[in-house]
Amino acid sequence: MHIKNPPPWKSYTVTKKTTLQGVDTIMISNWNSEHAWTYEIDPILEALFRYIDSLSLPETPYVTGRPPVSKKSLLKCFFLKTYFSIDSLRKLVRILQRFRCFQRACGLGEVPHLSTFSRAAKWFREQGFPVFHAQLLKDLEVRYPQIVLIDSTALRSSLYDSQAKWGVSTRYHWFKGYKLHLCTTAEGIILSHVLTTANRNDAAVAPELLVSLKQWDIEFVLGDAAYDSEKVRQTAEQSGILFISPINRRNSEERKDVYGRVLPVFLKTRFGQWLFGLRREIERVFNELKSDGLEQPRWYGFHRYVLHVLCCILMHNFEFLL
Numbered sequence: 526m527h528i529k530n531p532p533p534w535k536s537y538t539v540t541k542k543t544t545l546q547g548v549d550t551i552m553i554s555n556w557n558s559e560h561a562w563t564y565e566i567d568p569i570l571e572a573l574f575r576y577i578d579s580l581s582l583p584e585t586p587y588v589t590g591r592p593p594v595s596k597k598s599l600l601k602c603f604f605l606k607t608y609f610s611i612d613s614l615r616k617l618v619r620i621l622q623r624f625r626c627f628q629r630a631c632g633l634g635e636v637p638h639l640s641t642f643s644r645a646a647k648w649f650r651e652q653g654f655p656v657f658h659a660q661l662l663k664d665l666e667v668r669y670p671q672i673v674l675i676d677s678t679a680l681r682s683s684l685y686d687s688q689a690k691w692g693v694s695t696r697y698h699w700f701k702g703y704k705l706h707l708c709t710t711a712e713g714i715i716l717s718h719v720l721t722t723a724n725r726n727d728a729a730v731a732p733e734l735l736v737s738l739k740q741w742d743i744e745f746v747l748g749d750a751a752y753d754s755e756k757v758r759q760t761a762e763q764s765g766i767l768f769i770s771p772i773n774r775r776n777s778e779e780r781k782d783v784y785g786r787v788l789p790v791f792l793k794t795r796f797g798q799w800l801f802g803l804r805r806e807i808e809r810v811f812n813e814l815k816s817d818g819l820e821q822p823r824w825y826g827f828h829r830y831v832l833h834v835l836c837c838i839l840m841h842n843f844e845f846l847l
Contacts, residue, residue: 573604602617683822686702
């Protein structure tokens with residue numbers, strides 16, 4: 526189920542304003558002051574925060590010194606960062622310090638130091654996300670996704686991003702940034718992902734995605750012509766999956782192998798046309814993610830983008846629970 530009304534993060538943006546004294550301040554444009562003072566929170570974000578409270582996350586045991594900040598509270602802060610497309614942890618800290626309603630919503634007594642958020646972001650990328658994502662898929666009862674879709678989308682970043690690479694996409698042509706590779710169900714639930722620089726070929730990343738699908742009993746994986754590779758089909762076959770993609774005409778003028786002879790005929794059948802028509806769903810997923818703020822052309826830094834992408838994926842899947 527998807528929310529018909531557009532989420533607020535489509536209209537709220539965070540900008541930096543320099544005062545006459547030269548001091549940088551953080552300003553949320555299009556922000557309704559009523560929300561800030563009466564502690565109103567969007568129902569989707571409120572439901573997500575309640576779901577985070579129900580999760581079983583390992584906490585750092587308290588021994589001596591300052592008590593550790595709850596990982597659940599820090600996780601809520603990261604989703605708040607994604608919700609408003611805040612481009613850095615430093616700005617997140619400033620906004621939390623300015624709006625006490627956000628502190629209360631995230632369960633913070635006081636705003637932690639920037640270094641605490643940095644350590645928590647590293648933990649979330651490496652350990653927290655897999656736990657959260659696995660539990661979410663379990664609650665969504667994703668057990669038998671017989672048909673899986675695979676594709677990638679371009680994510681532009683700042684031209685000054687030293688970690689990004691130049692790549693080619695059908696929409697942007699040459700662009701600098703990253704690529705998000707996804708595997709989704711036919712309903713649009715994201716099963717696995719890989720974020721790479723823009724110069725990585727889709728077929729080279731596909732085996733990594735296919736290996737992550739072994740836990741499910743999948744029959745078909747559908748990709749576009751960019752995945753027409755013998756290595757991709759062999760990797761899928763090792764997992765008991767039939768990988769189907771159109772013939773890439775750039776590879777050769779005429780395919781004489783069995784796959785090259787049979788597939789064009791199969792795609793002309795009624796079942797083949799219906800099956801491949803399901804690929805429109807993953808394109809819709811990318812459109813929804815981007816309309817919700819997945820792509821940030823002014824951002825820079827791979828880890829900064831990764832944190833944002835992970836939260837976007839979880840928020841997208843969470844809406845299926847509502």
